[in-house]
Amino acid sequence: MQRATAKPLYIRMHADDNVAIVANRAGLHPGAEFSCGLRLVEQIPQGHKVALADIREGEAIRRYGEVIGYADAPIAKGSWVRESLVRMPNAPSFDNLPKSNGAAIRLPPLEGYTFEGYRNADGSVGTRNILAISTSVQCVAGTVEFALERIRKELLPKYPNVDGVVAITHAYGCGVAINAPGAAVPIRTLQNLARNPNFGSEVMIVGLGCEKLQPELLLPEGMSADDEIMRMQDEGLTGFGEIVDEIVQMADARLKVLNERRRETCPASALVVGMQCGGSDAFSGVTANPALGFAADLLVRAGATVMFSEVTEVRDAIHLLTPRAANQEVADALVREMAWYDRYLAGGEADRSANTTPGNKEGGLSNIVEKAMGSVIKSGTSPIAGVLAPGERASQKGLIFAATPASDFVCGTLQLASGMTLHVFTTGRGTPYGLAAVPVIKVSTRSELKQRWHDLIDVDAGSIATGDATIEDVGWEIFRLILDVASGRETWAEHWKLTNALALFNPGPVT
Amino acid sequence: MQRATAKPLYIRMHADDNVAIVANRAGLHPGAEFSCGLRLVEQIPQGHKVALADIREGEAIRRYGEVIGYADAPIAKGSWVRESLVRMPNAPSFDNLPKSNGAAIRLPPLEGYTFEGYRNADGSVGTRNILAISTSVQCVAGTVEFALERIRKELLPKYPNVDGVVAITHAYGCGVAINAPGAAVPIRTLQNLARNPNFGSEVMIVGLGCEKLQPELLLPEGMSADDEIMRMQDEGLTGFGEIVDEIVQMADARLKVLNERRRETCPASALVVGMQCGGSDAFSGVTANPALGFAADLLVRAGATVMFSEVTEVRDAIHLLTPRAANQEVADALVREMAWYDRYLAGGEADRSANTTPGNKEGGLSNIVEKAMGSVIKSGTSPIAGVLAPGERASQKGLIFAATPASDFVCGTLQLASGMTLHVFTTGRGTPYGLAAVPVIKVSTRSELKQRWHDLIDVDAGSIATGDATIEDVGWEIFRLILDVASGRETWAEHWKLTNALALFNPGPVT
Ligand SMILES: [Ca+2]
Ligand SMILES: [Ca+2]
Ligand SMILES: [Ca+2]
Ligand SMILES: [Ca+2]
Ligand SMILES: [Ca+2]
Incomplete structure (x- = not known):
């Protein structure tokens, strides 16, 4: 642990930089002198920038070798480069950007590193063994949370190899402009969340029935709506008890499967x-x-x-x-x-x-x-x-x-x-x-x-x-x-x- | 309970309407005859519209005495006015709207109705006696939920006159354009949520410290930030345990006050x-x-x-x-x-x-x-x-x-x-x-x-x-x-x- 009395220390990121940040935990007082001979002319808090040289008004302020701003007034060597002194540059234009050169970057391969993960049928590997309950609309979230308490209390103790149960609840699914161009983002997000490798390919979707985001839209290809989807408005479900029971039973069937899984040695590449x-x-x-x-x-x-x-x-x-x-x-x-x-x-x-x-x-x-x-x-x-x-x-x-x-x-x-x-x-x-x-x-x-x-x-x-x-x-x-x-x-x-x-x-x- | 074999029944909302909806639970078959003599020419599901008269192509379709659309094709009397046959009108223009006449509407006062509510110092009346924990940013939500479990288990049983504790958690507060014109809406919503009459004027706000929506912004006028706000990044709080303890203690002080409240007879006007x-x-x-x-x-x-x-x-x-x-x-x-x-x-x-x-x-x-x-x-x-x-x-x-x-x-x-x-x-x-x-x-x-x-x-x-x-x-x-x-x-x-x-x-x- 660095003390307040420690030697004055700054961190400069690049040889071209004309500012550096003060590393000392309590900041530094005026007169503090760095090993290079630079002397502070005022108090500077930890993490804030010190001018390494005199900076003229309008001159570029460089950190990481990049222009992070322009001086709004002359800044003397050893002073605090306050936010108010730094005029923000425009964002880089998309015209004339440097061309791709990534193919030339070659990092040596690193071999032999592994971890113990859960292998999925699709080749992906999970780091946890979790049951996810997907939902198509915010309306069902309260009921799913209610069922989740029962699942955690009544079912999870029976399945010690399962790490947990999560409900993918959200404020989407209805009351939204589902055909607007922006809607593609939340819809594919929900589709892909259900397929996260930590959920072991066991899918279940709780829907309401009348929502805009029909639960089928969340179903991974090749899975059957009859097996993986329940709708609370289904005429076969009488009363809140039966609705909750249905969710608990769907969860139980999937927890049984997940409980059979074991960690296996997998390459770090997974x-x-x-x-x-x-x-x-x-x-x-x-x-x-x-x-x-x-x-x-x-x-x-x-x-x-x-x-x-x-x-x-x-x-x-x-x-x-x-x-x-x-x-x-x-x-x-x-x-x-x-x-x-x-x-x-x-x-x-x-x-x-x-x-x-x-x-x-x-x-x-x-x-x-x-x-x-x-x-x-x-x-x-x-x-x-x-x-x-x-x-x-x-x-x-x-x-x-x-x-x-x-x-x-x-x-x-x-x-x-x-x-x-x-x-x-x-x-x-x-x-x-x-x-x-x-x-x-x-x-x-x-x-x-x-x-x-x-x-x-x-x-x-x-x-x-x-x-x-x-x-x-x-x-x-x-x-x-x-x-x-x-x-x-x-x-x-x-x-x-x-x-x-x-x-x-x-x-x-x-x- | 109405049987499927019940008398054919439709509901017309206004004398000018040329459509009505089928009331029978199982819908109605072709040939079904209403008491007025109208006979269905096709199957119509419950809640769907029947044409009460022949409607020409382009003619207005009226329900509630208002034009709800225009016929996209001729519709014969007794047929199903399907969604696909109804062309939607434009939204009413804001120009030339009828002028205000509300002052002329006089409903007779209704006196003597009361309820048993919780009176607040500001004159408002609650219907429940609830402690609300406000939060300034999504980052603290998980920790507040953690503290909430302790509060429900350890504190609530001591305060039987309190109906519950709610955390006002949300996905706002940081990672948002807080100076954009739209930001006024979520900010005033959070400010006013904390003042809901059901929360008995007992305010507590859990913040992080570095967020854009600084917790003071949620503080009702006249209240002291020192008393009502805690920040998780406060240097006096060491470790998760102390952070949670602080939230629990703030809640305890407020639950004591809320527990002293009793319902009183209040006029329905409250x-x-x-x-x-x-x-x-x-x-x-x-x-x-x-x-x-x-x-x-x-x-x-x-x-x-x-x-x-x-x-x-x-x-x-x-x-x-x-x-x-x-x-x-x-x-x-x-x-x-x-x-x-x-x-x-x-x-x-x-x-x-x-x-x-x-x-x-x-x-x-x-x-x-x-x-x-x-x-x-x-x-x-x-x-x-x-x-x-x-x-x-x-x-x-x-x-x-x-x-x-x-x-x-x-x-x-x-x-x-x-x-x-x-x-x-x-x-x-x-x-x-x-x-x-x-x-x-x-x-x-x-x-x-x-x-x-x-x-x-x-x-x-x-x-x-x-x-x-x-x-x-x-x-x-x-x-x-x-x-x-x-x-x-x-x-x-x-x-x-x-x-x-x-x-x-x-x-x-x-x-
Ligand atoms: Ca509505
Ligand atoms: Ca609504
Ligand atoms: Ca970041
Ligand atoms: Ca971030
Ligand atoms: Ca107070």
């Missing part, structure tokens, strides 16, 4: 890992996200599928991503998704700058450009093998850009639909993130957070800032923990059974 | 009733909604506040509503809300026709115009005293148009924010609607539904269709049940503790 950051600070791009990026490279080298997301947080780094696209089609798909999101935000009279939060700014992030540079680092250095529109199912190995909003549970829900079987979540300010369908590994950007939230944070990347560990050290730690957790080791969120509700992305209107 | 329909069929506008409209008139005559909502279901009846506006300002406000919604839908490339569901159509409703005519009947005949934008708090007595989407839980959530202390929900196809914050009285449009869902439906309005009861009979039954339930009598949803999650209306984008 993993589908979703990555996200939330409650970010200036350390996110320095500690946790670079370490996660290193782990992502290890996963890609081991043949796994790894997703990064959060469109508004990669939009400003598009010029760094198109050259990494495996081919020009992938580069074009990156642009397609970001252009779609630009239009979506403009339709609501907003833009990407709506992303940053008070916590981001208090944590030292001046604007979305600086946040994006720190966010996109978690994609590592691999070629980008593919792009998914929101809620599409991943069918490729390698690093995938799964286009999603940055909103934490919306992103998590869409990555679940894309087939994620394990979530890694980095956080600077701290968020008690948990999902019922997959284990969530939480990585802190600062050691202070890990110390305070010792029983919520799984990995501390803060030691990178103090020089006590390298990005590689923590990257390997995350990679090994991913394999352990995929094999059944409990995360802190699982220990507490701490889960957040799914949040569907519906770009279409409510009626 | 009621705030929200009305809605869902899963509608052709009987909604014939049985349940007219009976609820009669009850609404009784409530208004007794001085209560009564809200009707569901913009897309009143849009086509705007020309029937502006003349009922208490003054021209109210008439203009009606138009303002409907014009806003027209633009909102157009922004998502949809229009009001996106409202109707497969269940509506199977139930006999050809289009949104016919649905709207049946929906708006529940507003009764009173003058419209005021108009609320989505989520605004009602401050008036009388009949209020609270503009909301028709989506069942979005509408219910917005009416809760407007101050509703009791919800009446009419349903044709059937929906197991329940809310944690207020009792919900469910009224069926057909007796068959009440017979099948005997332990979910509170009132059967189906006897109106068979002639076994009048609209006035069922209207009085609903009115008396409202007073009983407001005084503490359990609804079926309360009996089962059947509750659906709140659903915030966020017209702004996700980031």
